[in-house]
Amino acid sequence: xxxxxxxxxxxxxLTSGQxxxxxxxxxIIPCDANGWTDADExxxxxxxxxxxxxxxxxxxxxxxxxxxxxxGKCPSPLSPCSANSSDYTLTRTQVNVSTLTVKQxxxxxxxxxVKCHVEYWSYVPLVxxxxxxxxxxxxVRVVYPAISVxxxxxEVDNRNWTVSGSCEVDKMYASDGHYGCQxxxxxxxxxxxxxxSTFTDDNTKYKRATCSFSGLPMPTTDGIHDYRMxxxxxxxxxxxxxxxxxxxxxxxxxxxxxxxxxxxxxxxxCQHSASSPPALVTWFPETDFNRVLHLQKVNMxxxxxxxxCTQYWGGYTSDFQKKITYTMHVVARSDKVSALIxxxxxxxxTIVVVVLIVVSVCIWIKRCGPVYxxxxxRRSQEEDSHAYSDVASALGENTDFPGxxxxxxxxxxxxxxxxxxxxxxxxxxxxxxxxxxxxxxxxxxxxxxxxxEEE
Numbered sequence: 369x370x371x372x373x374x375x376x377x378x379x380x381x382l383t384s385g386q387x388x389x390x391x392x393x394x395x396i397i398p399c400d401a402n403g404w405t406d407a408d409e410x411x412x413x414x415x416x417x418x419x420x421x422x423x424x425x426x427x428x429x430x431x432x433x434x435x436x437x438x439x440g441k442c443p444s445p446l447s448p449c450s451a452n453s454s455d456y457t458l459t460r461t462q463v464n465v466s467t468l469t470v471k472q473x474x475x476x477x478x479x480x481x482v483k484c485h486v487e488y489w490s491y492v493p494l495v496x497x498x499x500x501x502x503x504x505x506x507x508v509r510v511v512y513p514a515i516s517v518x519x520x521x522x523e524v525d526n527r528n529w530t531v532s533g534s535c536e537v538d539k540m541y542a543s544d545g546h547y548g549c550q551x552x553x554x555x556x557x558x559x560x561x562x563x564x565s566t567f568t569d570d571n572t573k574y575k576r577a578t579c580s581f582s583g584l585p586m587p588t589t590d591g592i593h594d595y596r597m598x599x600x601x602x603x604x605x606x607x608x609x610x611x612x613x614x615x616x617x618x619x620x621x622x623x624x625x626x627x628x629x630x631x632x633x634x635x636x637x638c639q640h641s642a643s644s645p646p647a648l649v650t651w652f653p654e655t656d657f658n659r660v661l662h663l664q665k666v667n668m669x670x671x672x673x674x675x676x677c678t679q680y681w682g683g684y685t686s687d688f689q690k691k692i693t694y695t696m697h698v699v700a701r702s703d704k705v706s707a708l709i710x711x712x713x714x715x716x717x718t719i720v721v722v723v724l725i726v727v728s729v730c731i732w733i734k735r736c737g738p739v740y741x742x743x744x745x746r747r748s749q750e751e752d753s754h755a756y757s758d759v760a761s762a763l764g765e766n767t768d769f770p771g772x773x774x775x776x777x778x779x780x781x782x783x784x785x786x787x788x789x790x791x792x793x794x795x796x797x798x799x800x801x802x803x804x805x806x807x808x809x810x811x812x813x814x815x816x817x818x819x820x821e822e823e
Contacts, residue, residue, distance in 0.1 A: 387497075387498045387499070388498070388499045388500075388501060389498055389499065389500045389501070390500075390501055391421070391486075391500045391501055391502040392419065392502060393419075393502070393503065393504060394417050394418060394419045394420055394484055394486065394502050394503065394504030395417075395418050395419060395504060396415050396416065396417055396418070396482065396484060396504045396505065396506040397415065397416045397418060398415070399415075399506035399507075403505065403506055403507050404506070404507045404508075404509065405506055405507070405508055405509070406508075406509050406510075406511045406601065407470065407474050407478055407479075407508050407509065407510045407511065408511060408512075408513060409474040409475065409510050409511065409512055409541070410512065410513075412469055412470065412471050413469070413470040413474060413478060413508070414467065414468070414469050414470075415467070415468050415482060415506060415508075416465055416466070416467050416468075417465070417466045417467075417468070417484030417504050418464065418465050418504075419464055419502075420444075420463070420464045420465065420466060420484070420486055420502070421464075421486055421488065421500075421502060422444050422463055422464075423444055423486050423487070423488040424441060424442065424443050424444055424486065425441070425442045425444070425460065425466045425484060425485070425486050426438070426440075426441050426442075426484070426485045426486070427439035427440050427441070427442070427456075427458060427466070427468055427482070427483070427484055427485075428482075428483045428485065429477070429478060429480050429481065429482050429483070430480045430481045430483070431476070431477075431479060431480040432479050432480045432543060432544075434480070436483075438452055439451060439452060439453070439456050439458070439468065439482075440452050440456060440458045441458075442458050442459070442460040442466045443460075444460070444463060447460075449466070453477070455470060455471065455472055455473050455476075455477040456468060456469070456470060456471075456477070457469040457471065466484065468482065468484075474510040475510050475543060478508050478510060479508060479509070479510040479543040480507075480508065481505055481506070481507050481508070482505065482506050482508055483503060483504065483505045484503070484504040484505070485501070485502070485503055485504075486501070486502040486503075487499055487500065487501045487502070488500055509542060509543050509544045509546075509601075510541075510542075510543040511540075511541060511542050511543070511601035512539065512540055512541035512542075512574060512601070513540065513601045513602050513603050514537045514538075514539065514540035514599040514601060514602040514606065515539075515602070515603065515606075516537075516538040516539050517535050517536065517537055517538065517597070517599070517606045517607050518535070518536050518538060519534075519535065519536045520533070520534065520535040520536075520597070520607050520609060521533070521534065521609075522595055522609040522610075522611055524586055524611060524645040525586075526645040526646060526647075526648060526681075527648070528583075529585070529586045529682055529683050530582070530583045530584055530585060530586055531553075531584045531585075531586050531587075531595070531611065532580070532581065532582040532583065532584070533551060533580060533581050533582075533595050533597075533609060534578060534579070534580035534581075535549075535578070535579045535580070535597055535606070535607055536576070536578055536579075537549065537576060537577045537578070537579055537599055537606075538576055539569070539574050539575075539576060540574060540575050540576070540577075540599065540601055540602070541572075541573070541574050541575060541601070542575075542600075542601050546600070547561060547564060547575060547577065547600060547601070548561050548599070548600040549561045549577070549579035549597060549598065549599045549600065550597070550598050550600075551579070551581045551595060551596070551597050552594075552595070552596040552597070552598070552605075553581070553584055553595050554587050554593050554594070554595075555584065555585065558581045558584065560579055560580050560581040561577050561578075561579055562577065562578040562579070562580055563577055563578045564576075564577040565577070579597055579599060586613070586645075586682065587611075587613050588613065588615075588682045588683075589613060590613055590614055590615055591612075591613060592610050592611075592612055592613075593610065593611050593612075593613060594608055594609070594610050595608070595609045595610070595611070596608040596609075597609075611644075612644045613644060614642070614643050614644040615643060615681065615682075616640045616641050616642070616643030616646075616647040616679065616681050616690075617640070617641035617643075618641075618679075618690055618692070619638050619639060619640050619649060619677055619679040619690055619691075619692045620638075620639045620640075620692070621636060621637070621638060621639070621677070621692060621694055622636075622637040622638075622639050623635060623636060623637055624636035624637070624661075624694050626695075626696075626697055627697045627698075627699060628666050628696055628697070628698050628699070629698075629699055629700075629701050630666060630667050630668055630698055630699070630700055630701055631665055631666070631667075631701060632665070632666060633662070633663065633664050633665065633666070634661065634662070634663040634666060634696070635660055635661070635662050635663075636660070636661040636663075636675070636694055637659055637660050637661075638651065638659045638660075638661070638677035638679070638692065639659065640659075640679050640681075643681060647679050647680060647681040648679070648680045648681070649677055649678065649679050649680075650677070650678055650680070651675055651676070651677055652675065652676045652678065653675075659677075661675055661677070661694070663696075666696065666698055667698070668698055668700065670696060670698050671696065671697060671698035671699075672695065672696070672697065672698075673695070673696050674693050674694065674695045674696075675693070675694045675695075675696075676691055676692075676693050676694075677691065677692050677693075677694065678690070678691050679691070679692075
């Protein structure tokens with residue numbers, strides 16, 4: 369009986385065995401979906417292993433180009449953790465979470481693959497034993513982010529109508545050796561890391577580089593267009609630059625004479641209005657991208673010649689061109705002298721005519737005298753002559769009285785009298801006028817008596 373029991377035990381021992389079961393993964397935060405995260409060496413680096421079973425958790429790291437290295441252990445439940453180096457700190461404040469903190473020496477302590485490992489056994493007596501394993505891992509890239517950028521001009525080439533930009537990245541580091549930069553431009557994105565070099569600062573190696581782009585088509589829409597740069601490793605957008613685009617107006621001509629005397633020089637300027645970038649102008653067929661058309665000692669064979677100024681902005685196709693034409697009229701030098709003489713003669717004649725008109729008007733004004741109007745009855749011509757003689761006598765002046773009386777349809781007569789005398793006698797004339805007024809009153813009385821006698 370005993371022998372039978374022993375045989376059965378050894379049979380079960382031989383047929384039973386050990387097996388390993390891969391448990392659920394334990395996510396490590398903050399690793400991304402691809403299992404990568406950056407550790408900024410300018411600050412403490414913290415990762416967490418989650419979904420840990422209630423068993424001991426082991427941390428390790430496989431450094432770049434080195435073998436695996438144990439970091440430490442966090443027992444469960446809520447027992448103190450132990451780290452194998454002062455570079456690390458381990459905690460387990462929750463049953464299912466363990467935290468690893470790297471405070472210093474990132475490049476030598478964490479640059480590689482960090483692992484969190486848990487394993488435990490389960491047994492079936494006299495049958496089998498099973499080991500269950502739970503793992504979490506994350507690839508850590510130690511970086512010194514590019515935070516210093518200088519000398520960032522953006523330029524617009526108005527010969528090729530393209531945009532270029534460049535920035536100097538002064539200091540950066542990545543443990544995996546992957547560096548890059550990207551420009552975010554109006555038409556999309558473009559990569560452009562150039563001139564990567566190594567330098568040492570405080571016994572630590574870093575990289576510097578130039579991030580640039582060139583030859584991108586210039587925008588042709590008016591407004592402000594942004595160009596922004598990002599660097600890897602870096603923290604977001606490091607630098608933004610803007611360019612202003614403004615269309616020019618139509619070209620105009622300045623100092624371009626229409627008539628030129630043979631032998632003279634011509635300097636005709638083709639102007640464009642303000643624009644950004646500046647427009648280009650060129651004369652055909654004489655000059656190349658020069659806004660001044662300079663012709664020396666023109667001759668008669670150039671009479672009627674036309675020169676076309678073409679303004680370019682944004683490109684060289686017809687869609688980006690505006691034109692204006694200058695046509696010359698060349699005259700012989702003798703023709704110019706004759707024309708000048710004719711102009712002088714014409715001016716003199718004009719002046720003489722104006723002077724004659726002014727003199728005639730002055731004479732006419734001077735010959736006009738005062739106008740007197742008074743009511744008198746109808747008389748015969750003899751009576752009128754007699755009355756005028758009486759008036760002249762009453763005035764007491766030695767005056768020619770070239771008056772002319774016309775028959776009137778009304779009972780009023782107009783006498784036009786011109787008095788010849790000096791300005792010095794004005795005061796005497798005023799006194800005489802007073803006497804004349806008295807005499808006129810007497811004459812009026814005499815006329816009334818004569819009328820009575822005639823009746």
